[in-house]
Amino acid sequence: xxxxxxxxxxxxxxxxxxxxxxxxxxxxxxxxxxxxxxxxxxxxxxxxxxxxxxxxxxxxxxxxxxxxxxxxxxxxxxxxxxxxxxxxxxxxxxxxxxxxxxxxxxxxxxxxxxxxxxxxxxxxxxxxxxxxxxxxxxxxxxxxxxxxxxxxxxxxxxxxxxxxxxxxxxxxxxxxxxxxxxxxxxxxxxxxxxxxxxxxxxxxxxxxxxxxxxxxxxxxxxxxxxxxxxxxxxxxxxxxxxxxxxxxxxxxxxxxxxxxxxxxxxxxxxxxxxxxxxxxxxxxxxxxxxxxxxxxxxxxxxxxxxxxxxxxxxxxxxxxxxxxxxxxxxxxxxxxxxxxxxxxxxxxxxxxxxxxxxxxxxxxxxxxxxxxxxxxxxxxxxxxxxxxxxxxxxxxxxxxxxxxxxxxxxxxxxxxxxxxxxxxxxxxxxxx
Amino acid sequence: xxxxxxxxxxxxxxxxxxxxxxxxxxxxxxxxxxxxxxxxxxxxxxxxxxxxxxxxxxxxxxxxxxxxxxxxxxxxxxxxxxxxxxxxxxxxxxxxxxxxxxxxxxxxxxxxxxxxxxxxxxxxxxxxxxxx
Numbered sequence: 001x002x003x004x005x006x007x008x009x010x011x012x013x014x015x016x017x018x019x020x021x022x023x024x025x026x027x028x029x030x031x032x033x034x035x036x037x038x039x040x041x042x043x044x045x046x047x048x049x050x051x052x053x054x055x056x057x058x059x060x061x062x063x064x065x066x067x068x069x070x071x072x073x074x075x076x077x078x079x080x081x082x083x084x085x086x087x088x089x090x091x092x093x094x095x096x097x098x099x100x101x102x103x104x105x106x107x108x109x110x111x112x113x114x115x116x117x118x119x120x121x122x123x124x125x126x127x128x129x130x131x132x133x134x135x136x137x138x139x140x141x142x143x144x145x146x147x148x149x150x151x152x153x154x155x156x157x158x159x160x161x162x163x164x165x166x167x168x169x170x171x172x173x174x175x176x177x178x179x180x181x182x183x184x185x186x187x188x189x190x191x192x193x194x195x196x197x198x199x200x201x202x203x204x205x206x207x208x209x210x211x212x213x214x215x216x217x218x219x220x221x222x223x224x225x226x227x228x229x230x231x232x233x234x235x236x237x238x239x240x241x242x243x244x245x246x247x248x249x250x251x252x253x254x255x256x257x258x259x260x261x262x263x264x265x266x267x268x269x270x271x272x273x274x275x276x277x278x279x280x281x282x283x284x285x286x287x288x289x290x291x292x293x294x295x296x297x298x299x300x301x302x303x304x305x306x307x308x309x310x311x312x313x314x315x316x317x318x319x320x321x322x323x324x325x326x327x328x329x330x331x332x333x334x335x336x337x338x339x340x341x342x343x344x345x346x347x348x349x350x351x352x353x354x355x356x357x358x359x360x361x362x363x364x365x366x367x368x369x370x371x372x373x374x375x376x377x378x379x380x381x382x383x384x385x386x387x388x389x390x391x392x393x394x395x396x397x398x399x400x401x402x403x404x405x406x407x408x409x410x411x412x413x414x415x416x417x418x419x420x421x422x423x424x425x426x427x428x429x430x431x432x
Numbered sequence: 433x434x435x436x437x438x439x440x441x442x443x444x445x446x447x448x449x450x451x452x453x454x455x456x457x458x459x460x461x462x463x464x465x466x467x468x469x470x471x472x473x474x475x476x477x478x479x480x481x482x483x484x485x486x487x488x489x490x491x492x493x494x495x496x497x498x499x500x501x502x503x504x505x506x507x508x509x510x511x512x513x514x515x516x517x518x519x520x521x522x523x524x525x526x527x528x529x530x531x532x533x534x535x536x537x538x539x540x541x542x543x544x545x546x547x548x549x550x551x552x553x554x555x556x557x558x559x560x561x562x563x564x
């Protein structure tokens with residue numbers, strides 16, 4: 001019973017991240033044409049970046065957590081002292097999020113087993129943070145070089161917060177981000193009932209315990225789900241552009257700190273921003289400098305904390321230069337076959353491809369999806385496929401083993417960007 | 433779709449989600465079966481990875497050194513149970529002070545119990561101190 005109470009308490013702690021630092025009911029600090037869900041997204045991404053910053057400090061979670069919690073509660077009370085009635089209304093509007101989070105959290109808490117990578121990498125790293133260590137101690141773990149630390153830091157942060165001393169409570173934050181991302185993108189219709197239906201359909205189609213067994217892909221997936229939505233709104237022209245651009249930039253920054261392949265999505269998103277005509281040349285230069293600075297910051301932080309990049313071992317320049325045509329062809333044929341197999345198993349990619357063909361073949365041009373957004377999706381797909389092909393061709397590992405152990409997760413992660421366009425297209429077809 | 437139909441559809445969806453995640457079994461496990469027992473069911477107590485036995489030892493002994501585990505599962509990096517005994521205070525270079533053996537009968541050829549001090553024994557699982 002105490003675990004159920006802990007789940008309920010954690011939901012309210014996670015929700016706290018949506019309320020602070022900006023008052024979501026006030027239009028004083030934020031543009032008035034931005035809806036409440038987008039304001040909560042801004043608060044969430046600011047808090048996630050703040051936690052990222054805290055993870056760089058040579059201070060243990062235990063030493064900073066009381067200060068963080070107390071200051072958050074203080075800001076909450078000061079900022080919302082006149083809006084307590086609105087908070088109750090807001091809670092009513094997010095009740096589907098609460099119900100789904102509760103149902104799935106019960107499932108995660110009862111299953112508890114950890115995935116392969118989780119046992120081998122992420123759990124151990126989160127244990128470091130749980131045992132009062134910092135990023136500067138991670139080098140002592142021989143496998144720490146394989147993946148960045150941020151996902152494990154979040155795991156360790158919320159594990160430490162739990163009064164029931166079980167590691168899976170740290171992982172519930174991954175579940176919260178996942179549920180929140182689906183909840184945020186399902187707000188596409190004026191009727192709340194339809195939005196809630198879409199949210200439940202998304203959860204029903206996608207949820208599997210394995211994604212929450214400590215693996216980090218679900219974090220990148222959830223961020224891509226949100227980024228895709230904000231790209232669409234950014235291109236639509238009727239919202240505050242800078243606000244949406246901030247959201248895209250801040251969410252993109254998180255990708256590079258979660259998994260090695262996050263860097264690929266990070267730079268794909270930069271390219272997608274740079275090809276937007278509506279962004280001035282000056283601003284594009286600024287964006288390039290900003291993204292490169294984020295990346296350089298990662299290199300500097302990992303250099304200071306003595307964390308090497310393990311991907312150098314998997315991708316040896318000598319091996320790449322010595323690849324012959326037969327081997328490339330053999331690898332490529334394997335990649336293509338397995339790619340289509342895993343594509344057919346991925347619900348969002350399958351729906352998206354079906355809808356795109358439907359749109360191209362049967363829908364009149366004037367009724368089609370926003371052309372700029374469509375181009376964004378095609379360019380994103382092109383780069384993701386290019387990434388998948390080159391990742392497997394250049395990797396010094398038996399190809400079938402490499403594919404069978406990772407490709408399904410790679411496609412799952414990448415499919416996050418297609419969730420919003422898929423439901424947008426479906427909504428357009430069903431409720432036109 | 434009419435409003436009432438949508439409500440019906442939402443209820444059906446909720447039932448489908450509850451069914452998909454086997455919610456009632458999960459709820460039963462969480463309320464009736466304690467965390468340690470759930471760990472035992474998942475990873476085994478004195479079998480499989482043996483994480484249940486590891487947790488039992490950690491709870492009942494004050495372990496002040498580096499702990500290692502050996503189980504009889506065919507090694508594939510994923511079932512060694514090493515993650516459960518990892519302690520961030522000891523690096524890979526530190527010598528092992530304690531050893532947990534799960535299913536000793538199958539590992540007899542690899543370990544001679546005479547070389548260790550037996551601190552605890554349950555069936556064919558052992559918690560050993562390594563003699564200096």
